Amino acid sequence: MADSIDIDELACPVPLRDYPAIVLGHGGGGKLSAELVENLFLPAFRNDALAQLGDAAVLPPGSGRMAFTTDSFVVRPLFFPGGSIGDLAVHGTINDLAASGAQPRFLSAGFIIEEGFAVADLHRVVRRMGEAAAAAGVPIVAGDTKVVERGHGDGCYINTAGIGEVPDGVTIGPHLARPGDAVIISGTIADHGMAIMSVREGLEFESTIESDTAALHELVARMLDATHEVHVLRDPTRGGMASTLNEIAAASKVGIVLDETSLPIEPVTQAACDVLGLDPLFVANEGKIVAIVAADAAESLVAAMREHPLGRQAAVVGHVTGEHPGTVVARTAVGGRRVIAMQIGEQLPRIC
Amino acid sequence: MADSIDIDELACPVPLRDYPAIVLGHGGGGKLSAELVENLFLPAFRNDALAQLGDAAVLPPGSGRMAFTTDSFVVRPLFFPGGSIGDLAVHGTINDLAASGAQPRFLSAGFIIEEGFAVADLHRVVRRMGEAAAAAGVPIVAGDTKVVERGHGDGCYINTAGIGEVPDGVTIGPHLARPGDAVIISGTIADHGMAIMSVREGLEFESTIESDTAALHELVARMLDATHEVHVLRDPTRGGMASTLNEIAAASKVGIVLDETSLPIEPVTQAACDVLGLDPLFVANEGKIVAIVAADAAESLVAAMREHPLGRQAAVVGHVTGEHPGTVVARTAVGGRRVIAMQIGEQLPRIC
Numbered sequence: 001m002a003d004s005i006d007i008d009e010l011a012c013p014v015p016l017r018d019y020p021a022i023v024l025g026h027g028g029g030g031k032l033s034a035e036l037v038e039n040l041f042l043p044a045f046r047n048d049a050l051a052q053l054g055d056a057a058v059l060p061p062g063s064g065r066m067a068f069t070t071d072s073f074v075v076r077p078l079f080f081p082g083g084s085i086g087d088l089a090v091h092g093t094i095n096d097l098a099a100s101g102a103q104p105r106f107l108s109a110g111f112i113i114e115e116g117f118a119v120a121d122l123h124r125v126v127r128r129m130g131e132a133a134a135a136a137g138v139p140i141v142a143g144d145t146k147v148v149e150r151g152h153g154d155g156c157y158i159n160t161a162g163i164g165e166v167p168d169g170v171t172i173g174p175h176l177a178r179p180g181d182a183v184i185i186s187g188t189i190a191d192h193g194m195a196i197m198s199v200r201e202g203l204e205f206e207s208t209i210e211s212d213t214a215a216l217h218e219l220v221a222r223m224l225d226a227t228h229e230v231h232v233l234r235d236p237t238r239g240g241m242a243s244t245l246n247e248i249a250a251a252s253k254v255g256i257v258l259d260e261t262s263l264p265i266e267p268v269t270q271a272a273c274d275v276l277g278l279d280p281l282f283v284a285n286e287g288k289i290v291a292i293v294a295a296d297a298a299e300s301l302v303a304a305m306r307e308h309p310l311g312r313q314a315a316v317v318g319h320v321t322g323e324h325p326g327t328v329v330a331r332t333a334v335g336g337r338r339v340i341a342m343q344i345g346e347q348l349p350r351i352c
Numbered sequence: 353m354a355d356s357i358d359i360d361e362l363a364c365p366v367p368l369r370d371y372p373a374i375v376l377g378h379g380g381g382g383k384l385s386a387e388l389v390e391n392l393f394l395p396a397f398r399n400d401a402l403a404q405l406g407d408a409a410v411l412p413p414g415s416g417r418m419a420f421t422t423d424s425f426v427v428r429p430l431f432f433p434g435g436s437i438g439d440l441a442v443h444g445t446i447n448d449l450a451a452s453g454a455q456p457r458f459l460s461a462g463f464i465i466e467e468g469f470a471v472a473d474l475h476r477v478v479r480r481m482g483e484a485a486a487a488a489g490v491p492i493v494a495g496d497t498k499v500v501e502r503g504h505g506d507g508c509y510i511n512t513a514g515i516g517e518v519p520d521g522v523t524i525g526p527h528l529a530r531p532g533d534a535v536i537i538s539g540t541i542a543d544h545g546m547a548i549m550s551v552r553e554g555l556e557f558e559s560t561i562e563s564d565t566a567a568l569h570e571l572v573a574r575m576l577d578a579t580h581e582v583h584v585l586r587d588p589t590r591g592g593m594a595s596t597l598n599e600i601a602a603a604s605k606v607g608i609v610l611d612e613t614s615l616p617i618e619p620v621t622q623a624a625c626d627v628l629g630l631d632p633l634f635v636a637n638e639g640k641i642v643a644i645v646a647a648d649a650a651e652s653l654v655a656a657m658r659e660h661p662l663g664r665q666a667a668v669v670g671h672v673t674g675e676h677p678g679t680v681v682a683r684t685a686v687g688g689r690r691v692i693a694m695q696i697g698e699q700l701p702r703i704c
Contacts, residue, residue, distance in 0.1 A: 025697020029590030032697045034599075053603070054525055055586060056421035056452035058518055062414055069408035070460035070513055074498045100408035108422035110511045112464065142513075146426045148702065152506040159462045161422055161494070161513030166410055173406055234407060238381030247386075251405070345377020345384045350500065 022117045027147030040123055041109075041143055044130035049106075049141035057141035059106060067102035067164040069093060074157050076350045078125060081195050082210030085158055086128030088286055088352055091215045093162040094136055095235040098217040099289065101172040101224065102164030107133060108142040109160055114153030125156060136215040138162070170224060176231040177252035182298035183318035184291040186219065186311045187212070188264045189241055193283035193351050194272040203275060205268045214287030219310045226304035229294035236290055237352055239343060242281040244290055245318075245328045246342040258318040258330040258340065281330070282343055284351045292320060374469045379499030392475055393495055396482035397461075401493035409493035411458060419454035419516035421445060426509050428702045430477060433547050434562030437510055438480030440638055440704055443567045445514040446488055447587040450569040451641065453524040453576065454516030459485060460494040461512055466505030477508060488567040490514070522576060528583040529604035531674035534650035536643040538571060538657055539564070539665040540616040541593055545635035545703050546624040555627060557620045566639030571662045578656035581646035588642055589704055591695060594633040596642055597670075597680045598694040607676035610692065613685050616665045633682070634695055636703045644672060 025032040042051060049057040073089045090107065097104040109129065113122065133140050140160075195211040197203070216235065223230060232252070236244035241263075249256045258281075265280055273280045287310060293301050298316050305311030328340040377384040394403060401409040425441045442459065449456040461481065465474065485492050492512075547563040549555070568587065575582060584604070588596035593615075601608045610633075617632055625632045639662060645653050650668050657663030680692040 030695035055448040056419040067408040072462040096407040110424040154504040159511035343382035
């Protein structure tokens with residue numbers, strides 16, 4: 001037929017492997033997008049719901065209340081000791097669900113990729129995401145990819161959203177701390193932030209500081225099995241312990257007293273904080289949980305946490321008080337007290 | 353106490369209104385972040401689940417199967433005739449849920465903002481999102497904000513994820529088209545893409561081309577009430593009708609024949625396509641739905657669609673065939689046939 005045109009023949013498609021770098025067309029919804037999905041995302045995220053490739057994943061009914069959360073990740077650099085943006089994107093959203101008392105069920109992943117980003121690096125990121133999701137038992141069932149021009153991104157930004165189920169009887173919230181409660185942290189603080197900063201600043205120590213990025217939902221499930229007296233859970237990411245405790249103090253209209261000497265911290269992390277003049281209380285964690293719990297349940301909760309690999313160094317680090325509501329105070333090593341105010345802005349930009 | 357420090361007093365916080373532009377600190381998880389949430393996001397998105405400010409929104413149990421989807425929006429410019437990135441971000445995710453046969457229930461919103469973006473513009477975007485979500489009856493219950501340095505973003509990128517519920521008995525999927533089925537479009541094509549391109553290219557016509565951005569879930573609910581014979585639904589966004597029909601043809605292993613003369617298109621949109629040398633079949637829509645339906649239900653479905661404001665110009669525009677599986681063919685006005693291949697890459701970058 002004279003007017004019949006086969007665009008395929010004119011345009012000469014080439015397979016993904018012949019593109020060493022992302023081009024705008026990979027975000028165009030055409031063949032290049034489809035190749036990225038088929039050759040890169042589906043193999044890494046492997047699950048039936050995603051493989052349907054519908055406009056939305058259709059999932060089995062949930063049971064009980066739903067938890068729903070979202071988080072974007074813009075960490076720089078994309079790869080760092082102990083993890084990558086891919087691990088963070090999976091763990092961060094799982095941890096937000098866990099911190100609401102939910103068992104995580106499903107994740108989505110949205111990529112905003114800069115033109116020119118190496119396909120090999122994207123592959124590494126996506127593989128790490130798939131591995132992290134598989135290890136956590138929380139599949140990535142929905143996804144999206146956009147590409148922006150060079151100079152309008154930074155390699156790769158990732159958004160993950162997540163759905164979880166909140167077991168009956170679990171009631172946890174930042175407003176539920178009560179005077180007398182104990183404050184518990186699941187392990188050493190400031191490791192993630194200092195791992196990133198050490199790379200950026202080119203600091204070298206005898207041992208490498210590794211990010212603590214980890215999925216906390218199994219530890220949290222154990223904690224909720226151990227006691228019904230957990231009032232607040234929160235993962236102290238951006239802004240660190242200081243922001244987390246200030247938010248809780250404000251939401252619950254209570255004061256919080258931290259015993260600074262009881263805070264677990266790796267010596268190398270403390271050394272890095274000292275070199276850069278940073279207070280570890282303000283530095284991000286990506287695999288730690290703060291729990292506020294009735295005082296008489298604190299000891300058994302810490303014992304239960306220590307039985308889990310991610311809770312080995314769990315410790316009571318402070319208590320809730322009816323005094324100075326909305327304010328967090330630290331008792332220092334020399335016996336003084338200092339107010340731990342919420343920071344104003346950004347201590348460490350693009351830490352997650 | 354000699355060693356007590358009040359960081360507040362040292363750092364002199366100022367309220368949001370004193371920042372005309374976004375600074376890195378707005379993404380830092382500290383006071384500036386909190387101000388953005390309290391003064392900008394919460395008032396615009398106003399709902400109880402979001403106001404809890406937990407790590408995740410805790411929501412009532414769903415009923416039936418869940419639908420879950422995600423989409424990032426990087427459209428340029430952020431404001432255009434008929435809408436904004438805010439409207440798109442709400443409508444796009446609602447439409448992905450609707451196209452899976454689900455009733456949308458909840459949205460999340462993740463912002464990646466470039467340092468220096470005007471707070472007034474962010475306010476406009478967020479207000480439009482809030483209005484769109486309220487009009488659709490689908491609240492934004494979870495959110496996140498990150499800020500990246502100047503030169504690593506483009507004003508504001510938005511990810512929305514969404515949860516819906518799929519009613520019992522609804523089974524819709526891109527693989528369910530059958531030979532003999534009718535192909536229906538809910539209205540005029542190519543309006544969104546040409547609205548964007550006209551702005552970018554500075555084209556002027558007697559009338560302005562407006563984006564068709566709209567939430568389709570009520571129209572879809574009516575369609576599913578009208579007949580149980582809807583096999584496929586899809587909103588033809590990036591890559592337009594051509595990509596959508598090619599994906600369906602591939603997933604269902606069928607051929608699709610389009611009657612090009614029956615495709616509804618606004619004269620001004622056609623004129624813009626002609627000026628820019630674009631095929632409207634490849635241009636994005638943001639408020640249209642393609643339905644593939646058993647032939648004997650097509651007429652009553654079109655009649656039902658026309659009773660809804662968003663379906664006034666619904667029309668049967670083609671049919672599914674057992675011939676040439678995987679291929680979409682258009683019958684042209686002059687009686688010829690042409691293959692409508694999936695485009696390779698990007699016809700119109702950053703259209704959504």
